[in-house]
Amino acid sequence: MSDWHVNASTAERYVDGTLAEPDCWSVERHVEGCAPCAGRVSRAVGAGPAGVLLGDVRASLLARVQGETLAPAQGRLPTRLWWAVGPALRGAWALALVVVAAGAVGLARGADFAGARSLLLALAPVIPVAGVAVSYGRHTDPLHEIAASTPRGGLRLLLMRTVAVLAVSLPVLAVAGLLLPGTSVTAPGPATWLLPGLALTLAALALGGYVGSRTAAALVGGGWLLAVALPCLGGSAPAQTLAERLGEQLSLYLDGQTAQTSWAAALVLCAAVVAVRRNVYDHWETM
Known part of the structure; x- marks a missing residue:
C-alpha cells in the first residue's frame, strides 16, 4: 500500500460513486496519511456536482463567523466571567x-x-x-x-x-x-x-x-x-x-x-x- 496512490481517474470515480466499495475503503484509508492524494481527491470533489454545494456552505459559514467576529464583544465578556467564577x-x-x-x-x-x-x-x-x-x-x-x-x-x-x-x-x-x-x-x-x-x-x-x-x-x-x-x-x-x-x-x-x-x-x-x-x-x- 505504500507504493499505491490515488490517480485522477480513481479520484473521479470515487467522487461520482462508480468506484467499487472495497476500493472506496482503500482510498479513504490511504488519504488519511497521504497529503498529495488527499488534495487530489479534494480537487475532484470541488470539480464535481458537490463542489457547488460545498462552496455555498463554506461561504455561508465564513459570513457567519465574520459577523460574530465583528459583533460587539460587550455581551461575551460577562458570559465568560459568569462561567469562570463557577x-x-x-x-x-x-x-x-x-x-x-x-x-x-x-x-x-x-x-x-x-x-x-x-x-x-x-x-x-x-x-x-x-x-x-x-x-x-x-x-x-x-x-x-x-x-x-x-x-x-x-x-x-x-x-x-x-x-x-x-x-x-x-x-x-x-x-x-x-x-x-x-x-x-x-x-x-x-x-x-x-x-x-x-x-x-x-x-x-x-x-x-x-x-x-x-x-x-x-x-x-x-x-x-x-x-x-x-x-x-x-x-x-x-x-x-x-x-x-x-x-x-x-x-x-x-x-x-x-x-x-x-x-x-x-x-x-x-x-x-x-x-x-x-x-x-x-x-x-x-x-
Missing part, C-alpha cells in the same frame, strides 16, 4: 453568604444579641471553604469534565474559582463584622478571621488532592466548627453565658500574635502542598 456564585452558596452576613448584623442591631460577633467569627472562616467545595467538580458543574480537559482546566480553573469565592466572601463578611456594634461580650476583632479563613480554604484544597473536594471541605469545616463549639457545650447555661464562652474560645484561636503566626504558617504549608501536588488537580473530580 457554580458557587450562581447558586445557593451566594445566598447563604448574604443570609449569614445580614443575619449577624440584624441580630446585633435589631435584636440586640450580644453574641452576634462571636457567631459571625465562628462561621466566617468556613464559608469560603464551602464556596470552594461547590464551585468545582462534577457534582456541581455539569460542564466539569469538558472544562477540566481544556488547557485552562485543572489547578488553574480551580484557583480562578477559589479567587472568585474569596473576592466575594471576604469583603461581605468583613463589612458585616465592621457593622456589628461593640458589646460587653469578649470577642476577637472583626478582621481576625481573615487569615484563618484563607488558611482553612487552602487546607481544603490541599486535602482535596487526596480525598476530593466535598470530603475535604467537610473535614476542614467540620473540624473547625467542632473545635470551636465543643468546649462551649458544657452543661446548661443562659444564652449570654454561651456567647461569652464562644467569644473566649474564639479569642484563643484568633487573637494574638502567636495565633495569627500559626495560621500564617499553616497557610504557607498548605500552599506548598498544593504547589507540589499540582499535577493531581489536572484530573481532580473527573472520575
